[in-house]
């Protein structure tokens with residue numbers, strides 16, 4: 001047990017999928033895992049452990065924002081020996097070529113700051129995905145015929161952004177999309193020698209201002225979950 005996770009030792013698998021929304025964790029566990037068991041309910045941040053094709057997997061909410069993800073990722077790594085941590089989530093597209101429902105595989109993630117900024121101080125550390133996971137996810141997506149974009153994303157500290165100048169530079173430099181967790185996940189994986197990847201479904205578009213209707217957000221997420229599972233056990 002930890003301060004924020006009530007699971008008993010051994011309840012959490014070494015492979016953990018991390019959606020921001022605990023109810024998406026519940027949906028994904030019930031949809032994709034055999035015999036999912038709820039292993040955490042502390043503060044409503046649900047976590048479930050089951051098997052996928054015989055492989056043990058935990059699907060656990062991370063909450064929104066890097067501070068929240070940092071709490072869960074730190075505890076999953078330190079107390080439950082998580083070895084592979086894959087964020088599955090939504091993001092906003094920042095390039096014309098990226099469309100709603102497309103999948104983005106985050107090779108790197110830029111940010112203004114992260115919970116690790118205090119450690120790095122003046123170092124501009126480059127948070128990057130595990131290459132093996134990234135390659136396996138790209139292969140899985142291609143095999144499924146899912147339109148996928150691999151490149152840099154932006155992990156923001158805010159949803160209601162007031163920096164159009166910043167967005168302009170990120171679009172100019174090819175940033176594919178914006179979300180709020182991946183950079184710190186990558187920092188923690190690098191610090192602790194673990195594997196991490198962010199597999200994101202485009203739910204909003206910052207240039208066209210389109211947004212997926214709520215019912216699509218769940219179905220469209222199925223491909224992303226399957227890509228993450230296939231990559232984790234490739």
Ligand SMILES: Nc1nc(Cl)c2ncn([C@@H]3O[C@H](CO)[C@@H](O)[C@H]3O)c2n1
Nearest residue numbers: 020064090091092158159179180204
């Ligand atoms: N900043 C931001 N902007 C856009 Cl357009 C987003 N679309 C999805 N998200 C993700 O969804 C949640 C916010 O709705 C966050 O966890 C974030 O990771 C977004 N976060």
